[in-house]
Amino acid sequence: MRDWAVARRERTRHLIELGGLVIKAGLVDLTDDDRSTLYGALLTVADRLRGEERANALALWKRKGKRAFEAEQDGG
Known part of the structure; x- marks a missing residue:
């Protein structure tokens, strides 16, 4: 796999994890x-x-x- 594709997957995973924290904290429902x-x-x-x-x-x-x-x- 090319370096840019690996970097893109890592960034995507990171963003998904951060979004998961927003949900886990209850902020989506509260807002x-x-x-x-x-x-x-x-x-x-x-x-x-x-x-x-x-x-x-x-x-x-x-x-x-x-x-x-x-x-x-x-x-x-």
């Missing part, structure tokens, strides 16, 4: 699948990560995400 709302929410997160609270936000969100993944693996 009635409104793409503008989802994009606005993600822009708000990005703004926070550009600010002074970056380190605190990353630490908090990482802990929360790890706990959610662990709870899912434990069955609930």
